[in-house]
Each structure stands twice: as structure tokens, then as C-alpha cells.
Amino acid sequence: xxxxxxxxxxxxxxxxxxxxxxxxxxxxxxxxACLLSICLGLLPAGGARADGASAYPSRPVTLVVPWxxxxxxxxxxxxxxxxxxxxxxxxxxxxxxxxxxxxxxxxLLAAARxxxxxIGQLPLTVYRFPHQQKTAWQPLRDIQPVLMISGYTFxxxxxxxxxxRSLRDLIxxxxxxxxxxxxxxxxxxxxxxxxxxxxxxxSGVRYLHVPYHxxxxxxxxxxxxxxxxxxxxxxxxxxxxxxxxxxLAVFSAQRSARWPEVPTVAELGFADAVHNAxxxxxxxxxxxxxxxxxxxxxxxxxxxxxxxxAELARYDQELTYLGTAQYEAFLRQAWETERTFAARAGxxxxxxxx
Numbered sequence: 001x002x003x004x005x006x007x008x009x010x011x012x013x014x015x016x017x018x019x020x021x022x023x024x025x026x027x028x029x030x031x032x033a034c035l036l037s038i039c040l041g042l043l044p045a046g047g048a049r050a051d052g053a054s055a056y057p058s059r060p061v062t063l064v065v066p067w068x069x070x071x072x073x074x075x076x077x078x079x080x081x082x083x084x085x086x087x088x089x090x091x092x093x094x095x096x097x098x099x100x101x102x103x104x105x106x107x108l109l110a111a112a113r114x115x116x117x118x119i120g121q122l123p124l125t126v127y128r129f130p131h132q133q134k135t136a137w138q139p140l141r142d143i144q145p146v147l148m149i150s151g152y153t154f155x156x157x158x159x160x161x162x163x164x165r166s167l168r169d170l171i172x173x174x175x176x177x178x179x180x181x182x183x184x185x186x187x188x189x190x191x192x193x194x195x196x197x198x199x200x201x202x203s204g205v206r207y208l209h210v211p212y213h214x215x216x217x218x219x220x221x222x223x224x225x226x227x228x229x230x231x232x233x234x235x236x237x238x239x240x241x242x243x244x245x246x247x248l249a250v251f252s253a254q255r256s257a258r259w260p261e262v263p264t265v266a267e268l269g270f271a272d273a274v275h276n277a278x279x280x281x282x283x284x285x286x287x288x289x290x291x292x293x294x295x296x297x298x299x300x301x302x303x304x305x306x307x308x309x310a311e312l313a314r315y316d317q318e319l320t321y322l323g324t325a326q327y328e329a330f331l332r333q334a335w336e337t338e339r340t341f342a343a344r345a346g347x348x349x350x351x352x353x354x
């Protein structure tokens with residue numbers, strides 16, 4: 001009987017009355033408890049702080065190179081990525097996305113998360129293409145420039161065994177054989193294509209344009225005679241140096257120090273036919289400014305390393321560094337220049353996008 005009484009007493013409700021102030025505070029305590037549980041649920045396992053700008057980068061970074069693997073740009077960018085990765089403390093992995101004249105990187109950056117883990121090499125065609133065709137992205141709106149690295153010099157090459165010893169020879173043959181001259185470039189709308197059209201179009205030459213995805217395939221086609229001529233950046237340098245190609249003229253403002261005997265196109269009567277293509281690094285617009293600075297500093301240090309400079313020298317390139325603000329101003333001006341050029345060349349699409 002005693003045990004039964006004890007059992008009932010153990011479960012008897014407490015008769016102590018809580019203090020009135022405590023009762024009034026209970027709703028606030030419940031609210032705080034809910035907020036605390038939510039915050040704890042958002043923290044990563046182990047209570048670590050979520051990854052942010054101050055922890056960047058905490059994993060590998062992807063660098064989109066919009067050209068085929070094995071070409072001049074791909075090789076130099078891989079070297080630069082390796083050196084910049086050392087500065088960042090994380091590897092930079094190159095992802096090749098060739099096609100559309102190097103403009104696929106524009107859409108990829110526009111669609112990527114602005115967290116610094118997807119970056120891209122920015123060819124000038126990214127700021128030209130939307131003036132020619134409708135795109136879902138717009139570079140000024142969707143891409144944040146980081147820094148300018150270098151630029152390409154363009155030239156006209158023919159097979160070493162070609163009978164043409166000069167640009168005048170090529171133009172004369174093209175006029176005499178309408179539609180039979182085959183000339184390659186790195187794609188429709190690229191700087192190489194526009195430079196070629198600028199000279200041959202003004203000369204009244206009807207020719208067959210053959211676009212390629214990148215430099216390596218195009219130069220091999222010229223070297224083996226599949227193409228009569230090619231217009232390209234100085235990715236042609238090893239082919240010229242090895243005697244497989246003949247360089248007829250360059251599109252730079254001055255003669256190349258590497259090939260001082262080769263005239264500029266401007267010297268040959270095309271006064272304003274100066275074409276080059278500076279490039280740099282970009283990230284999705286909206287990327288944290290601290291991350292942009294981190295990438296800028298890493299790539300600026302890397303681009304000055306002897307190994308990268310030596311690779312640029314192979315293609316007659318030099319550093320043309322611009323910081324983030326200067327590079328953005330340059331590209332905004334390039335956007336307007338390309339708009340004007342597209343209208344003059346008749347390649348502008350019917351209605352410009354905003």
C-alpha cells in the first residue's frame with residue numbers, strides 16, 4: 001500500500017505557480033529558440049562558417065578557354081592557369097569550349113554562379129558577336145572584367161611552296177580567278193575573318209571563306225595545301241619559323257620585330273586595316289569585389305613569370321596589362337567600336353539588343 005502511494009505521488013502535477021514575469025517572457029524565449037535552431041541548421045557540419053570571399057578559394061577554380069586544346073591560346077592559358085593557381089593556393093582547371101569564334105565563354109559566364117569558381121578567357125569576339133547575332137547574354141551586363149593580359153597580332157600566311165610571294169600576288173590571282181581562292185580563319189565573325197574581309201573585300205576579290213574552330217587545325221590545313229591562304233593570330237609563328245608557311249603581311253600598326261622584312265597591310269595601301277585582339281580574364285557579373293581582387297592579384301603575378309613570358313614570345317606577343325577598372329573601360333569602348341564596325345561592314349543584326 002505504501003508503494004502505491006509513492007507511485008501516485010511521483011506523478012502528481014507540480015503545484016508551484018511560476019513568477020508572472022517569467023510567464024510573460026515565455027513567448028519571447030520560444031521565438032529565440034526557434035531562431036537559434038534555424039541558424040544552427042544553416043551552419044555546415046561541425047559548426048564551421050559557410051564559404052565566403054575571405055575563404056576564397058577553398059576548392060579548384062574552372063577556367064573556360066573558348067578554343068580547342070593544343071592551340072597557341074590553349075597552351076599559353078594552361079601555363080598561366082598553373083602559375084595563377086599557385087598564387088591562389090588552389091588548382092585552376094582549364095575547360096576547353098571551342099566554337100562560335102570564341103564566344104561560347106560569354107554564355108557560360110553569364111549563366112555561372114558569381115562565386116569566383118568559374119572564370120573565363122575573354123576574346124574580343126565576346127564584345128562583337130552580340131552586334132551580329134541575337135544572344136541571351138550581353139557582355140557589359142553579364143560579365144565582370146578582371147584584367148587584360150595580352151593581345152594577338154594577325155597576319156596572312158600561305159604554304160611555303162605557294163607561288164605567291166606577296167599580298168599583291170594573292171590579290172591579283174584572286175581577282176583573276178573569282179570564287180576560287182580559299183582562305184581560312186578561326187571562325188565567322190572573329191578578328192581574323194573581319195581582317196580578311198577588310199582587305200579582300202575592299203580589293204574586289206571574291207573568295208571562299210573556310211572557318212575553323214582553332215589555330216592548329218587551320219595552320220595544318222594551310223601547310224598541307226588544303227587551304228590556299230589563312231588569316232590568323234601569331235599562333236602561326238612556329239609554322240613560319242619551321243619553314244612550313246610563308247608570312248605575306250601583318251595587320252599590326254608597325255612591322256614585327258620578329259619578322260622585320262614582312263610589311264604591314266597598312267604599308268600596302270590599306271591605311272586603316274590595323275586589326276588586333278587583346279584578351280584577358282572575366283568572371284560573372286555580381287562576383288564579390290574581394291574575389292575579383294584576389295583573382296586579379298593572382299593572375300597579375302602569374303602573367304609576369306618568365307615561363308609565361310617565354311610562351312608569349314613564341315607567338316610574338318607581349319604583356320598588355322590593364323587593371324580591373326581600366327580593362328572594363330577599355331571593353332566598354334570596344335563594345336561601341338564593334339557596334340560601329342558591324343554597321344559599316346554590313347554585319348550588324350537588324351535590331352540591337354539592350
